[in-house]
Amino acid sequence: MSQLPHSKDTPTADEKVEGLPPGFGTGLPGRIAFWIAFTFSLFQLWVAAYGALASQIVRAMHVGFLLLLGFVLIGNLLAKTRMGQGVYWVLGILGFGTGLYNWVFYKDLILRSNFLTTADLIVGAVLMALVFWLARRLMGWPLAIIAGIFLAYCAWGQHLPGLLGHRGYDWDMLIEHFGFGTEGIYGSPVYVSSAYIFIFVVFAAFLERAGMLDLFNDVALGLVGHWRGGAAQVCTLSSALMGTISGSGVANVVASGQFTIPLMKKSGFRPAFAGGIEATASMGGQILPPVMGAVAFIMAETLNLPYGDVVRAAIVPALLYFGVCFWSVYLESGKHGLLGLPRNELPSPWQALKKQWMLLIPLGALVYMLFANYTPIFAGSMALALVVVLILGMAIAATIGPVAFRFAFWIALGLASAAFLKFGVNLLMIVIGVLLAACVVLRGGRQALVIVRDSLAQGARNALPVAAACAIVGIVIGTLTLTGIASTFIGAVIRIGENNLFLSLVLVMITCLILGMGIPTIPNYIITSSLAGPALEQLGVPLLVSHMFVFYFGIMADLTPPVALACFAAAPMAKVSGLRISIDATKLAIAGFVMPFIAVYSPVLMLQEPYPGSFFAETFGYWAEFLWTLAQAAFAVGLWGVAVVGFLVAPAAMWERAMALGAGILLVTPGMETDLAGFALGIAFVVQHLLRHRGKPSMPVAA
Numbered sequence: 001m002s003q004l005p006h007s008k009d010t011p012t013a014d015e016k017v018e019g020l021p022p023g024f025g026t027g028l029p030g031r032i033a034f035w036i037a038f039t040f041s042l043f044q045l046w047v048a049a050y051g052a053l054a055s056q057i058v059r060a061m062h063v064g065f066l067l068l069l070g071f072v073l074i075g076n077l078l079a080k081t082r083m084g085q086g087v088y089w090v091l092g093i094l095g096f097g098t099g100l101y102n103w104v105f106y107k108d109l110i111l112r113s114n115f116l117t118t119a120d121l122i123v124g125a126v127l128m129a130l131v132f133w134l135a136r137r138l139m140g141w142p143l144a145i146i147a148g149i150f151l152a153y154c155a156w157g158q159h160l161p162g163l164l165g166h167r168g169y170d171w172d173m174l175i176e177h178f179g180f181g182t183e184g185i186y187g188s189p190v191y192v193s194s195a196y197i198f199i200f201v202v203f204a205a206f207l208e209r210a211g212m213l214d215l216f217n218d219v220a221l222g223l224v225g226h227w228r229g230g231a232a233q234v235c236t237l238s239s240a241l242m243g244t245i246s247g248s249g250v251a252n253v254v255a256s257g258q259f260t261i262p263l264m265k266k267s268g269f270r271p272a273f274a275g276g277i278e279a280t281a282s283m284g285g286q287i288l289p290p291v292m293g294a295v296a297f298i299m300a301e302t303l304n305l306p307y308g309d310v311v312r313a314a315i316v317p318a319l320l321y322f323g324v325c326f327w328s329v330y331l332e333s334g335k336h337g338l339l340g341l342p343r344n345e346l347p348s349p350w351q352a353l354k355k356q357w358m359l360l361i362p363l364g365a366l367v368y369m370l371f372a373n374y375t376p377i378f379a380g381s382m383a384l385a386l387v388v389v390l391i392l393g394m395a396i397a398a399t400i401g402p403v404a405f406r407f408a409f410w411i412a413l414g415l416a417s418a419a420f421l422k423f424g425v426n427l428l429m430i431v432i433g434v435l436l437a438a439c440v441v442l443r444g445g446r447q448a449l450v451i452v453r454d455s456l457a458q459g460a461r462n463a464l465p466v467a468a469a470c471a472i473v474g475i476v477i478g479t480l481t482l483t484g485i486a487s488t489f490i491g492a493v494i495r496i497g498e499n500n501l502f503l504s505l506v507l508v509m510i511t512c513l514i515l516g517m518g519i520p521t522i523p524n525y526i527i528t529s530s531l532a533g534p535a536l537e538q539l540g541v542p543l544l545v546s547h548m549f550v551f552y553f554g555i556m557a558d559l560t561p562p563v564a565l566a567c568f569a570a571a572p573m574a575k576v577s578g579l580r581i582s583i584d585a586t587k588l589a590i591a592g593f594v595m596p597f598i599a600v601y602s603p604v605l606m607l608q609e610p611y612p613g614s615f616f617a618e619t620f621g622y623w624a625e626f627l628w629t630l631a632q633a634a635f636a637v638g639l640w641g642v643a644v645v646g647f648l649v650a651p652a653a654m655w656e657r658a659m660a661l662g663a664g665i666l667l668v669t670p671g672m673e674t675d676l677a678g679f680a681l682g683i684a685f686v687v688q689h690l691l692r693h694r695g696k697p698s699m700p701v702a703a
Helices: 027-050 055-077 082-104 106-111 118-139 141-159 171-179 188-210 212-224 230-243 249-266 271-287 292-303 307-336 349-371 376-397 403-418 425-441 445-462 464-483 485-499 501-516 521-538 543-556 565-574 578-588 590-601 615-620 622-645 654-668 672-692
Strands: none
Touching: 027 055, 027 188, 027 376, 027 425, 027 445, 055 082, 055 118, 055 188, 055 445, 055 464, 082 106, 082 118, 118 141, 118 171, 118 464, 141 171, 141 464, 171 464, 188 212, 188 292, 188 349, 188 376, 188 445, 188 464, 188 521, 212 230, 212 249, 212 349, 230 249, 230 271, 230 307, 249 271, 249 565, 271 292, 271 307, 271 543, 271 565, 271 578, 271 590, 292 307, 292 521, 292 543, 307 349, 307 543, 307 578, 307 590, 307 622, 349 376, 376 403, 376 425, 376 445, 403 425, 425 445, 445 464, 464 485, 464 521, 485 501, 485 521, 501 521, 501 543, 501 590, 521 543, 543 590, 565 578, 578 590, 578 622, 590 622, 590 654, 615 622, 622 654, 622 672, 654 672
């Protein structure tokens, strides 16, 4: 291994969890918290591999472990007195008890549905209160307030006038609905968190501990570090690569920004631009397959689609998004005369891959299994198991002297591991068991065991914010299903869209951006897709495209002023205000704001069937329509990049920037006439700009 494991008492940048300082705490309480996290991961992996428990029990235990670990960590890391620490530990134990209660009385609870006992109601009420409390401590007030408003609407909404009123529900019914049913706290978001998201968060923790972040940084430095504006190009590529395995854009900012932002500032980039490109690229990692910030799993489950369909729909917009990031960096670098990094100071990407190529095997296996239509839970579990095999195998291989024997060991291990596709999970578990036993007795093997142990614990810790968000957002989903208030919003959007689809889309966009100012991408997507997805579908927008529309603007909310969580996460490293960073990030992320609108009017951009009557599709075929739409989108966002930065081969005059902006608007406006006019105006702008500055040296303006 090229990376020594971090001790569980030594915090690293990527260990910081929203709302909590790094680490597990000190002394005996810290060690207990560590082993609770370790046990949480083992439980989830056992369930994922063997599925031996009923879904309702798995959901209840997932939330129980979440409450136990979350409150214990709050007590260890935030409580100022022993008394306060003890209170949080008691709350954690009570939370875990709610999960055990559902497990022990599972059959009884089913039999007495709608006739719950007093003890049942007390457990349900305690669960609801603890979920609110933990979500508030981990995620802040906004999400708890939103969920609280929805709960209050359930309890007292019958007193509201007109369409907002409902028939009224007593607290016994609300506690049963939210505390025990499958449309409340234990609803589909918690199911997805327990079945899919947790596995992939632990998978990312293993890869990071194994050295994947260093591999991505070395590859990015070697491939694009010498380009114009090389430091920012490295940031874009490394953040994109990190986004393929990480589930949180804000966590990406914290993890990779400590390396990339100082490097960009040292290379001459403005601090606000350096923070902006890190925030933009890190948030873009959530739209880049295969993991896509874990929302892809929820989307596939919600729409009852193969996961591969969701990933395929995201590929082209994601590539355009990062293409615009590279392009904007290139223009900004030209504007300020910033060069690339010296080649002789950069690592070789091929040497980095040669040294640690084996880390790509689990990621490649994951992508293969997802596109081969294996279930995400199977693909994620097996990819995680392969990472464990690699970590343990490398420790054992290091003790084998002759190269021929080492090759034979890897070939045998590879064949044994790959055979799980034919012979099942048990074979892979036997392989891991043998490797674990060997590492216990072999010199140097214990270091690998520490990596495995710490990765399991850190993975559970990293999953806390997502799991807490999924639990509390069940209150919102439960309200929508119980009261039918969603139909009121859907009706309003449809009435607007009947006259103007664009206004409906703008309304949905604003809703996503406002919600996203205070809550993370996952709960934002769950709430807004429940409201807006059906409305846009009834207006003729393909269902997958409508959900992607909501998803994209949930991500953009973390870049949009005034809150812009990703930008404020980058602020301490850039040493400039988060608001100034968010202004630059909003400009850089122009593709993320425009792509969803383009996809609504031209679904072929997301590899969906074009609308009937599409000229190129009916005249020349599907791929002609796709290439035409791709050319429109790429040219439009490229022109907007010039308009925003104010540079192409030389500084652009204001009238030129207005010309480029207008051409981009025409290109994305539906209609063949506007498309042709946009291409004509855009080409005219480029040609005249090149002719005006032909033969003149570009004069970068002062930074």
